[in-house]
Amino acid sequence: MQLLQQRTSAPSRQGLHVCNVAVPSKPPAFKSARRSKVEIIKEKSDYLRHPLMEELVNDNPNINEEAMQLMKFHGSYMQDHREKRSFGLGKFYQFMMRTRQPSGLVTNQLYLVMDELADKYGNGTLRLTTRQAYQLHGVLKHDLKTVFSTVIKNMGSTLGACGDVNRNVMGPAAPFVNKPEYMLAQKYANDIADLLAPQSGAYYDVWLDGEKFVSVYKEDPKVTADRAFNGYGTNYTNSPEPIYGTQFLPRKFKVAVTVPGDNSVDIFTNDIGVVVMTDANGELQGFNLLVGGGMGRTHRSNETFPRLADPIGYVDKDDIFHAIKAIVATQRDYGRRDDRKQARLKYLVDEWGVDKFRSVVEQYMGKRFQDFKPLPAWKFEDYLGWHEQGDGKLFYGVYVQNGRLKGDAKVALRGVIERYELPVTLTANQNIILRDVQPAWKEDIQATLEAAGLTDVADLSGVDRLSMACPALPLCGLAITEAERGLPDVNKRVLALLNRLGLGDEPITMRMTGCPNGCARPYMAEIGYVGDGPNSYQLWLGGSPNQTRLAQVFAERVKLRDLESTLEPLLAAFKARRQPGEAFGDFVARLGFAALRGYSESYVPAHKVDSLPTVSIDEDTFKALEAVAAAEGKTIAHVASEKLQKLNGQ
Incomplete structure (x- = not known):
């Protein structure tokens, strides 16, 4: 193993002496470990500054490969709008900007600024992501500094929204001010985001030309102190990046925080899942931790796969930041840097096993994990519709199809948010929650939004309510086929099929992605469509409605024209052989693919x-x-x- 820094052992915070694992037992090999091209770019960048700063000020509409890799860490991807290419002129370059919104919380001021930026510098739409953040599409290179600096100066950020660092930290979106565990989950989502945010100052050098922007926001002093603590080799000493160093992480890293029973954040799909544990009086006691979840994979490659996170243990409340740092340091020092397809934490946990992984993390933490605490059954919550907030006010969950705010709906939302000075929360299911609504405003808000085409939850089908899609074509460079633009029609066809079979408005979780990277988490769906060719999808079946079980590949390369003929036998079997109250995904998992394939092969549609x-x-x-x-x-x-x-x- 090639080490970037010598580590020393130190006494535990509770007196336990631990030998750190990162000291080599023999001299390093003559040849350095092989590293991917991106690793070299990161190392030479002066902590994400160069050549990005130079590329942003030249006259080209694009930036070069090295700068493009660094741009991700600042919260942006360069994209090519495939449908706007002109003959002989090559690619149509533009940029997507993604924000950092722990728990999806957005101030009234920032919402209005993002809405305005979308019209002035983007493509006129706002995208709500599956990680509770914004994406602003269509920004041209010469407008980037204006857009980024405007977000920063209005108390927003894009730092770490992409790249090989911790991404946006998710949290339960419901603003239950009378439920301490929810307030704690949102606080710790923000604290963990602060703990793992890049520290070198490159972000402000690039977007504010080094201006010392003064914010009224101050991170929790315990976050600052625990980040600086280096008793067990988690930090690089005298480095601008004490946790990340010059190399940052091997790949992207994702954290979600929630409360027992609330799986609105797809907790098992994250590198780290954090569950807030309180006593009967709502006082914080500690945290259950899970590790090793992730969705990305490559078609027909058994070496890449989606994976659910495993429980690793419990820590007391004072140790949570040390535990998070220890897990991150383990991935930083042992995650693969030669093959980016194998570089996510899930592959390290899968290769080592949870017990070995736990033992290494404990050495970085200087303390053993306690036993994982019992939890109630998980339930998926989307928080659509009207709810009591707990302080006399209401919140309203607004359904946004595939997370795309545009046209009349976008104008109407801005209208009510501006008129009543409402803060909002973005959800993990691509919807938006209006917070702090006085009961007297309810009728006007609902009437205004419905008039603009934003459907109230009472009028939503079960399929539409639960579905999600990634942006895919025409902007995403990885997209093989449609997702956001294709899923609405697929939903209509599935609804028609359900009605024809007599299943009515059966709620089924359906998710679609334009490639196998899994941004809309299709591998957790009851029916997942994963793009693998023009108008062609892998069909994944058997995820659970509460997102606690992985789906499996049922069919390869299903053409859209064959959608009904593929799904009808499966849904007919579901109608005929389901148990009382059984969901479609649970039925598939119980019956098994062999029985379903046999049923499909001999099925005779009624109309034939x-x-x-x-x-x-x-x-x-x-x-x-x-x-x-x-x-x-x-x-x-x-x-x-x-x-x-x-x-x-x-």
Whole structure:
């Protein structure tokens, strides 16, 4: 292992002596460990400054490869609008900016600024992400400094929204001011975001030309003290980046904080999941921690896979920042830097196993984890519609299809937010919550939004309410096919199919992505569509409605034209053989793919029965077929087809 810094052991905060794991047991090899190109770019960048600063001021509409890699750390991706390319002129370059919004909390001032920037410098829309942040698309290079500096000066930030650092920290979106655990979860999401934010000052050098911008916001002093603590080798001494060093992390890193039972943040899909644990009086006691979740993968590569986080243990409240630092340091020092496809924390946890991973983290922490505390069953919450906030005020969860705010809906939202000076919260399901609403304002707000086409939850279908999609085409460079623009039509077709089968408004969690990276978390869905070719998707089935079980690949390269013929047998089987109250994903997991494939192969759609050849059988055989069909929840044509296929050796 090539070390970037020698580490020393020190006594524990509770007297336990621990030998650090990062001291090599033999001299380093003659040749340095192989590193990816991005690792070299990071090392030479002067903590993310160069050549980005030079590239931003030249006359080109784009920036070079090295600057593009550094740009991610500042919260932006360079994109090519594929549908605006002109013949002979090459790519149409523009930039996407992503914000840092721990727990999705947005002040009234920042909301209005983001709305205005979208119109002045973006493509006129705002995107609400699956990690509770904004994305502003369509910014041209010469406008970047104006956009970034405006966000910063209005108490916003994009620092660490992308790149090989901790990304936006998620938290439960519900503003329950009378539930201490929710307030604590949102506070600690913000504190962890502060703890792991880049510290070198490069962000302000790039976007404010080194101006010392003074903010009224001050981080918790305990965050500052615990970041500086280096008793167990978590920090680089005398470095502008005490946690990250010159190399930062091997890949992106994601953290979510929540309360027991509330899985509105897809807790198991994160590198670290943090669960706030309080006593009966609402007093903070400590935190349960999970590690090793992640969604990204590559098609038809068994070495890459989605993974659920595992429980690692419990820590008392005073140790949470030390525990987070210890996990991050373990990934920093042992995560792979030669192959970015293998560089996420989930692969390290999977390779080592949770027990070995825990033991290494404990050495960086200087203390052992306590046993993971029991938790209630997880439940997915979207907080749409009207709710009591707990202080006499209301909050209103507004459904935003696939997170895209545009047109009349965008204008109407700005109107009510500006008129009533409302703060908002962005949710992990791409929706938005209006907070601090006086009951007297309720009628006007709802009428204004509905008139602009923003559907109230009472009028939403179960499929639409639970669905999500990533932006995909035409902007994302990784997209293979449609997602945001394609899912609404898919939802309509699935709803029509449900109605035709007599399932009505059955709620089914459906998620679609334009590539296998999984930004909309399709691998947790009951039905996940993952783009793998033009109008073609992998079909993932069997995730649970509360996002605690991974889906599995059911079919490869399903063409959109074959959507109904692929899903109808599965939904027909669900109707016929589900248990009382059973959700579709749970049914799939219980029945298994082998049984479902067998059911599909012999399934005869009702509309085709009349066109089938007529076969005469005696009355006793017909009654036998009728009895089997009733027992198995199938049509007589289905059972007859199944028996004949077996007889024919199919």
